[in-house]
Amino acid sequence: MLQVLKYFVFFVLIINNSVSAYPKDSGDESQEIGKPAVYDNYRLPTSVTPENYKVEIFTHLNDSEGFTFRGIVEITLNVNEFCDNITLHAKNLTIDTKKIVLTEISENEALKIRNVELMPKHDFLIIYPQKILSKFRKYIVKIPFEGSLDTDLVGYYRSSYYDKEFKKRVWLSVTQFEATHAREAFPCFDEPEMKATFDISLAHHKMYSALSNMPLKETKAVDSIQDFVMDTFETSVKMSTYLVAYCVSDFEYKEVSMKDDVTFRIYARREAMNQVDYAADVGPKVLKFYEDYFQIKFPLPKIDMIAVPDFSAGAMENWGLITYRETALLYQANASTLSAKHRVAEVIAHELAHQWFGNLVTMRWWTDLWLNEGFATYVASLGVAHLHPEWKSFDEESVDNTLDIFKVDALKSSHPVSVTIGHPNQISQIFDAISYSKGSVVIRMCHKFLGEKGFRFGVSNYLKKHQYANTLQDDLWDSLTESSHEEQSLSRSLSVKDIMDSWTLQVGYPVIEVVRDYDTNSATLTQSRYVSDRYTPRSELNSCWWIPLTYTDSYRKNFTSAAAQDWMTCNKDKEGIEKKIDNLPDENNWVIFNIQLAGLYKVKYDEQNYKLLVETLNSEDYNIINVINRAQLIDDAMDLAWVGRQDYGIALDMINYLKRESEYIPWKAALDNLRIVNRLLLRSPLYGVFKAYMRHILKPIYAKLGGISTVPDSSELHIVKHQAMICGWSCKLDVGDCIKRSVEYFNTWMVETEPDHINPIPLNLRPCIYCTAVRNGNEKQWKFLWQRYVNSNVGAEKSMIISALSCAKEQWILSRYLEWSLNSTLVRKQDASIVFGGVARDEVGFHLARNFFFERIDDIYSTLFPDTSRLTRYIKPLAEQMSTQKELTDLKDLVAKKAKEFEKSTQGVKQALEVVELNNQWKLNNYFSLARNLNRMIDPESDMITEESLSDELTTTESILV
Template identity: 45%
Template sequence: MTQSREVLAMMDAHTTTFGRKRGCTISRCGGFLLGALFVLCLVATGLLVYHFAPCLNGRSVTINGSNDPRDDTMMETARSFSASTANKKKIDVRLPRSIVPHSYELKLIPFIWEGNFTFHGEVRILVNVTQDTENVTLHAVDMKIDENHTSIREYSSTAGASVNRTLKIDCQKNDTARQFHIIQTTDTLKKGKQYTVYLKFTGYLNDYLQGFYRSSYTVGNQTRWIATTQFQATDARRAFPCFDEPALKASFQISIARPKNMTSISNMPRKGEPQPVSGIPNYLWDHYERSVPMSTYLVAFIVSDFEVLRSPSGNFSVWARSEAINQSLYSLDIGPKVLEYFEDYFKIKFPLPKMDMVALPDFSAGAMENWGLITYRETAMLYQEGVSTSSNQQRVATVVSHELAHQWFGNLVTPSWWTDLWLNEGFASYVEYIGMNAVEPKWKVLEQFVVHELQNVFSLDALESSHPISIEVGHPDEISEIFDRISYGKGASIIRMMDHFLTTEVFKRGLTNYLNSKAYRSAEQNDLWEALTKQAHKDGVLSSDKTVKEIMDTWTLQTGFPVVTVIRDYNRGSASLTQERFMLRNGTTVVEYKEKPKWWIPITYTTESSKNFGITRPSHWMEAETSLTLPNLGANSSQWVIFNVQETGYYRVNYDKTNWQLIIKQLNNVMFRDIGTINRAQLIDDALNLARAGRLDYTTALDVTSYLAHETEYLPWKAALTAMGYLDNMLIKFPGYDKFRIHALKLLDNVYKQTGFKDTPGDPQLTVFTRIDVLSWACSFGHEDCVRNAVTQFHNWRNAPNPDKNNPVSPNLKSVVYCTAMRAGGEAEWDFAWQRYLKTNVGSEKDLLLNALGCTRETWILSRYLDWAITDNSGIRKQDAARVFGSVANNVIGQPLAFNFLRNKWARLKEYFGTSLLTINNIVKSSTKRMNTRFELKDLLEFVTEHREELGTATRTVQQAMEQAEANIRWLERNHATIREWLNRNTA
């Protein structure tokens, strides 16, 4: 599954009214009792803090910083939340293994019209009994099972699939907490026998974008309805009773009833002709071929009136609204090419007879890899040339490649449990770049990986509240929590690291062996490590005493990542390397581990004399040891050394001051390109984040960035602007920010002139991306030429004869033009953009406008915009609510509005998003990311304290938000004066 950036649901503080508002009075005695109760609560809170704060995951924590004991108590309270959450008693939500499914026969009738939105269904499951039992336990939630029709019958294949006897059912009950439906029998189901379990049920086509749900779109004034599915991770149980765990694979024979004027599609091709539905006029049955064995979360079916386009071979199809079907041409072009490429990459033919890809108007994630029927939100599959941007096009290619990679890695071989979700998502997040590079080689996406994935996930993984890639999860809320950047971005980054240290050929052969040995079954990460180790030993890239498991367990079972500190001996030409976990709290927190984490680190480096930035196989290993000595670097005392070539290793690098100065000298030389592009990006990202963590003085880190005045390449600028974005967020509300703006504009001056405010056809992808980033920063800082160009282009659009059809703004400049015009304008500009949002038929254009609408400086408009995000029929789809919050929170005046809305409208948010709490994570992240004062942290803690039992899937995100806010506060206390002094010196 591709996670979109906007995902999560929120809820809000309810207020309790006292006194006159409720029409009651409090006696003096009652007041005394309330006062005593208040004191007792304070004491209890203090005891809770005392009990929970000292220990976090087996580590004692000492905070240094403010001298105000109230501040330290506040920080400790944040930790007590994390500790108490971690210590919650967990229920076992795993199904018993006494019965496992063999095959399903599923029939569903969705009623897709206003006022009904129900579905009726029946399922017959052939099960294998592995041990004697009197219980049949399976999953079912949010449906009504007609218990009068439930039956269990012994099955005999030898008698022509005849049924021998019916077992007597004693009772049926629901275990709501575990989402179980339990059928208890009087008779015993015998080990080794097969039985058919039959259930009849009704459900509701919800609008929470989960399970079997409804979606809609309009043509003219007419609403068109769709019934569609989203089952990952635990929502197949909302559509039909089933054994809803990834390891419990079975084959599926599906029948879908649909209105005559609509079509249905499912994982497999339809067989035969549609048949009338008895008793329901104008409905037809579509019967589908039996599937290969697969997990329930990969089952999919859709009823719609969509149009379809097919590839020349006829076995690859794309579906979309008739008004948008031509926007799917790019997907139809690259989809078969990527699929064919992966067949060659894995050396395994695509296992199914067809592939359908569908663009849905409402979809919670980015896309979902249902086997043979991939579903997408429209922006992830549709591309309109001349309207959509180059970034939109790359997004489509990325997501299509990601989901097609899953057809093997995830679908053919599936993780046994969600603990190894990262195997699915991390692998697809890496291989998507390889598949995309095969069809769009000019984009240089393998280089882009470093700044878009690896450096991006570092910031999250540097928090103490991060989590291991492979993590035990149980309840569906916990499973939803780990669909995050750790599973996706970190997973992809360590797989890329493994590709480089094993070599690509060994890596690919090991993968093929793994997939063939586990085809149509489930596996754990150890199965992959074993296959790769065998191939690595066979080809001699790992010595016989090393295993992939030994190396990779240090990366998957431990939280965080290391920083390697290189201290050179300039007289002897040697270097001493040490490793330590990198955390953003460093310098403010002393963490005492029972056993310090250590990683197997592949060491690569190059020197000023060799300048070899092409060799990425490790020359040495830090074998989970604290230190390593390299006796001869091959560099003299006046030459720099750079470690982690092409940043293939998942770690940061720090150097002694002399080596940093040698690097800075090279960067400020006209020959700065002697350092490879990826490693220039690495040096900037490492330097600014080492300084952020207190491991490098900001004077040195900012000196590293000074060379950017001559840099024009995308990767270094992307790394710089991302890292400097943190400085911008932290400094913008404090004195001296004007100097930061002057310094940034000085660095941008040359690259601004080089890229210009004109989108030139035929420009390389990375040039286009550089231009957009540079213009975005320049306009946000008030660069006169930038703002004038943007406002003029927006004005020309407003005055165009037919602005809905004639938009003179070049697609790639739209994000800059739209946002700048909103920022510089007022209500009239906002209303014009809002009308264009409502009227456009292109999903990517809607996204651009949604983001831009949050750029206005009119606070009342921003507040209204947030309100519309959770208002039915406002024009903003539920799937886009988090995008609105993110847009408003990215605005310096909007961030407190977003958080206050979150606090004050919690109940409304909870009602609006229902049981689908996925959107909450992005709303929490965006609404809290700029917090850097104790007052703001206090507000966040009050919010968390009031709703700690209701956070659900957002629990981990809230922990990370509190930790990040605390780290921001400490950062300002430690660094603001130093940075301000440096800026004063360098902007004089």
């Protein structure tokens, strides 16, 4: 009797556990026990998880064979609970379900399969065995598959290049699996938490070689196919499917070995091998820096870095086989600018940081993508600063990221850093500035208030504790709290989670209003959310943050320490909205908050403090204020004027001091803000006044930097970037001899007998000079530059040229260029949006681009498919130029009409529509005020525009806007 009861209980457990993997709909009571309900969750059930994959793939890179791949995957499975099926992912694969084999390892018994089902809605492949799968037992499932090597830049796809020596097109195959594209290469459990080891074997023609995450173990001839070999690679470490990578190509490589036997190889097409030396130098150095910084050795025996001609992302951090666009890995001294070199260093440092943060320790789900991208972005800036201290790039990158986020995160359509992800088709939309730049900025802020030891030890402990596993952001906060308490860099009454949740779990950032009491030498601080929409209800601004306060004054002038001096708290009851600061100086001395932009917040001062700051900036002692804070003051003033929280007069009074300023960062802050105003005034009657103002402030700095005749030292990155930026503005607005000298340079180049080998134009000014010559030329200049694009062998140079070609003023040339952007034989698929964006942002090309987008949306969609989230790259540059109600209505109508086309770009579309609304709002509210202040700044003694004429212009503009 006891034995019978035991089997009865066992049978009931089996049935109940089987049902739990596919739970019933709550309203359906008629289902039979043991009959699985329809599983309609986009996440995989966890009843079965992978332990190891053996993947064998045959790759056919030949026109006659139709560019296909076929293979078999053998997955060792762990059964975590009794269940009646195996659910995994497969997409765009042909699978002969009759050849699927399921075996229980302990019994070495093949189980009969009663059904195989595909669920396209969630890319599920569901295998139903005849018998219930037993808990704690292991099984092996073998699944054959076939697929096409398409050119869509995701999954397992094909790329190509033209071999000029042999005059033929050469094909290669490569993977791009992040975020959910491994399922398009082989059936798998395609979620980051489903980690496993991988044994990869790649069969291919012997004229090619193969790469994967791990070193090559052996190569054997394939008896069944003539001239084919099978490359088998060593077993990988435990990792997520999105980090699996393999490639078949005829590429060559350069090898560099580190002292601890980690081997670096840089792969590229043969004609580009002269461009790999810089990457070969940078890679090992930055890897060693991270090993020391994280106190964890790199766990693999090798790293291959490969430059892929057709690649959608900038780069991808696949463990041990990092893939790059050519522009992000290759560098040639006589053709790539210093900015391009900095970009290569930055991307390599970013991807190598991922080998720890993302690969070794991985987020559980894409909600915490920012843990990967934000941290890699921040640590990459540390890595580049270590490699090239002479560039002084760390502060510049930190400020750039912060000022960028101030614009993006001020939109009501922004999203939290840690964003809830529903269906996987939403994942691609969060690979954006919030995940990368804001993620980086909040990590930097955390680094500042924890101090070096508290931060560094916490990160190292986090990585050691969770290596080869998956985490939530709270796991990082726990490690940082523990280390900072040990180092006493954070009060034991505080936790990093309390502080950082306010920055990662809610949208936006605060503005602190500082109102000084000059009788008591104190100040009252209040915080509220900063939003670009001035009509946002007050109730929507009442968010609060834990804000690390830093400040100094004109007595102390202490801009060196960015450690928190005090806190604005944010408890559950919202205490901390207001705070009082004592021991400030008297009414004759200014105060400045947020030293070195250590925190992600803006500051608004009272009128007297602004007056003191403006006086100091416009004096000979302007540089007693830290250079980063000079940029901060300009950016905050411009943004506060945008929403009407102060007059544009204060912002322009601050910008006026730039006639003395020679540093890049404040100029960058000013010109980035003025670029937005430039766009909005471009087609208005006020543009002539604005143009005169811009020429007024640019003339001194153009002369100070030596125009475009003086070439700065190539090691001075900030000077090179500064000169290039001033050149771009000066040539566009006809300042000094900028246009004249640019045209002369270009004409000299055009008469060279070998223009592809001899270029007299200063290297770091080529983007500016190319654009200026094309804008002030005709078809002759355009065709000459196009031919240089076709002939160039350097990715960075091609990218520079493809942007400059959009500067043409002939509408028929721009129309033809837009058409060419949809032809992948002329413009690579990855570069199509660059062409469109360049045309859309130009004053001549905007209407052409707008019409092209509205009329050819179906063709653009087809070109981008399946990665249609990149439609955001088309709608964004258009929205930036739009400011009328009609333009907003037309854009909304298009989005509604083409809902399917935009379904993977919903976040970008929301932001684009909001930008148009804000542009319209700004013109209606700020046009008249800005006009008066611009007129005053150009010549205080004259009336270039009278009050009466301004009123007439405003009336005209309002009628246009409405």
